[in-house]
Amino acid sequence: MNAAEATDTSTQTAPADDAGPETWLHHARKVTDPVLREAVDCLHPQARIVVGYHLGWWDAHGRPVTAGWGKAVRPALVLLSARALGARSGTGAHCAAAVQLAHDSSLLHDDIIDRDDTRRHRPAAWRVFGVAGALLGGDAMLALAVSLVQHDGPSRPATAALNEAVQEFIGGQFEDIDFEERAEVSLAECTTMAARKTGALMGAACRLGALTGGADEVQAAELGSFGRSLGLAFQHVDDLLGIWGDPGATGKPAGADLHARKKSLPVVAALGSDGREAAELAELYARDPALDDADILRRAASLVERAGGRQRVGGLARRHLTEALDHLDATRLPASDTRPLRTLAAWLALRDH
Amino acid sequence: MNAAEATDTSTQTAPADDAGPETWLHHARKVTDPVLREAVDCLHPQARIVVGYHLGWWDAHGRPVTAGWGKAVRPALVLLSARALGARSGTGAHCAAAVQLAHDSSLLHDDIIDRDDTRRHRPAAWRVFGVAGALLGGDAMLALAVSLVQHDGPSRPATAALNEAVQEFIGGQFEDIDFEERAEVSLAECTTMAARKTGALMGAACRLGALTGGADEVQAAELGSFGRSLGLAFQHVDDLLGIWGDPGATGKPAGADLHARKKSLPVVAALGSDGREAAELAELYARDPALDDADILRRAASLVERAGGRQRVGGLARRHLTEALDHLDATRLPASDTRPLRTLAAWLALRDH
Numbered sequence A, B: 001m002n003a004a005e006a007t008d009t010s011t012q013t014a015p016a017d018d019a020g021p022e023t024w025l026h027h028a029r030k031v032t033d034p035v036l037r038e039a040v041d042c043l044h045p046q047a048r049i050v051v052g053y054h055l056g057w058w059d060a061h062g063r064p065v066t067a068g069w070g071k072a073v074r075p076a077l078v079l080l081s082a083r084a085l086g087a088r089s090g091t092g093a094h095c096a097a098a099v100q101l102a103h104d105s106s107l108l109h110d111d112i113i114d115r116d117d118t119r120r121h122r123p124a125a126w127r128v129f130g131v132a133g134a135l136l137g138g139d140a141m142l143a144l145a146v147s148l149v150q151h152d153g154p155s156r157p158a159t160a161a162l163n164e165a166v167q168e169f170i171g172g173q174f175e176d177i178d179f180e181e182r183a184e185v186s187l188a189e190c191t192t193m194a195a196r197k198t199g200a201l202m203g204a205a206c207r208l209g210a211l212t213g214g215a216d217e218v219q220a221a222e223l224g225s226f227g228r229s230l231g232l233a234f235q236h237v238d239d240l241l242g243i244w245g246d247p248g249a250t251g252k253p254a255g256a257d258l259h260a261r262k263k264s265l266p267v268v269a270a271l272g273s274d275g276r277e278a279a280e281l282a283e284l285y286a287r288d289p290a291l292d293d294a295d296i297l298r299r300a301a302s303l304v305e306r307a308g309g310r311q312r313v314g315g316l317a318r319r320h321l322t323e324a325l326d327h328l329d330a331t332r333l334p335a336s337d338t339r340p341l342r343t344l345a346a347w348l349a350l351r352d353h
Helices: A021-041 A045-054 A073-084 A093-114 A125-148 A155-181 A187-212 A217-244 A265-271 A276-286 A294-306 A309-330 A335-350 B021-041 B045-054 B073-084 B093-114 B125-148 B155-181 B187-212 B217-244 B265-271 B276-286 B294-306 B309-330 B335-350
Strands: none
Touching (some): A021 A045, A021 A073, A021 A093, A021 A125, A021 A335, A045 A093, A045 B155, A073 A093, A073 A217, A073 A335, A093 A125, A093 A155, A093 A187, A093 B125, A125 A155, A125 B093, A125 B125, A125 B155, A155 A187, A155 B045, A155 B125, A155 B155, A217 A265, A217 A335, A265 A276, A265 A294, A265 A309, A276 A294, A294 A309, A309 A335, B021 B045, B021 B335, B045 B093, B045 B125, B073 B187, B073 B217, B093 B155, B093 B187, B125 B155, B155 B187, B187 B217, B187 B265, B217 B265, B217 B294, B217 B335, B265 B276, B265 B294, B265 B309, B294 B309, B309 B335
């Protein structure tokens, strides 16, 4: 979001229940951004510069830019979960900021680990501030996240929810790295990894929103499970976009995941099929140096598709969306109150950018 | 500590008030180690292996070793601050574990940043598990620390105390890195950096112990200031040992800080003096490649000493110890209750290993 969008959360008028998904995401950015800015302003000046650069508020010298900090999927899940419990608009803004910070901390550290040069259409923080600056900036974000989560609701369960999610996504990152070094990865292992790496924090986002909105334990648990299943669907779609996404929309080059020889779910599904496409794909993945050429990348994408990887993962995403919506029903909250969550969930699990 | 020492905290008999400093440190290790082990056992298996290796419990493959996790200075400060308030033995053990984890998280990440090969006489974690493993292991420790601090006492102030200290030491690390790239650093800047990098967490340790023991706000603040001043004294002595320490005791090669051309306080004090020793030292520090040779290292150490750096920093350490003890008096706690803290403080600020 740009600076003009950043105003006091209390002045934000909430959209109507029947608003579209992008309206909800825009609203979540508007509500969360000022809380994030206030928190980040309290950091050490050098940590603040790194974090604000990563969040798209300014360039490497602190001059304002309007790059933004992403789609605000997780903050929207926090805020809409609180809203589903009948909380007034803006409730859960500190938890929304906390979840975004935890997520961004992992992105910052991930870029160091993967040596990824680009993040959200800009040079990754470690390319600008060095490994030391990005590493410490990520640490600052992680500690700040846990501190912010104390602000909104019941302190102990909220901190526990965020910490458990952080430990899970760290586990997921370990597994992700491990998979890249292994010759074979099963579809089940790949799904478990995605549940840890993406599902856990999106589950925590919904659980935190629910707790902030005054949910009972059953509602908090069901909303948490809703977020976790939705996170899986979201990750599966992300994996599809990592191969077939439009570079202009994803901010990554075409076929980026294939180029990096990632064992993302469509690839694992394709490799696990029995046909000659699987064999040829395995051969391409084993080749060294490999997958640098645009023709070979297109060939690899076509093999994954012909081996059924694309269709399989699209189907899984829809199945996880269905699971998510079942959990939402189990909260027994009025359909009108959960409507924005359903709208957002469907969009996230079926999006093409 | 070794596995035989790791037993239930409730079975630990506390030493008498007049016990020596090393007895208190040994007791702190005994009380804290089982809590640390229980917490680390809940981590993702891959995070657990990295963290337990770093803490000296096992080798890279998970086979038990008895390398230990350091002197337990910070846990001892937590436990003895709680004891000073009249808390029963073992009170504050989770906060003690939390502070140790936060500290070790920073060491793990520092070793990646500085490319230090050795930690506590063993290969640093990043040399064993790679940058990715050590980075994620440090993240896991940091999040776990904030989660553990919730266990013992008042949740919000305890979390705030730890988080503020973490943000301060991250700021101190930024400054430390910055200093190494700058031509000139003042004594005041160097002291501020040390207060952030070491004083903040030792202050938080005492504050957490005080809160856990039921301190009022004045007592918690004074104990926090005691820990912060003691932390400065401790860091100054550490800087002296970084040049003149016995390699067998410090676990680092002789003159390690000079070899790394660190602008530690004795060096900054020496460079800031007016004599020809300062000029010659500056010339040695600017030389590239420099300070690889044992003779040159000895020459540099001698220059720092002759320029008054060693004496100046020893004097500062004693001054900070005096400040620390003044803060301890200001708590108005009975002298018999604060005696172990005074014993430990004097030892830490005057130690030669």
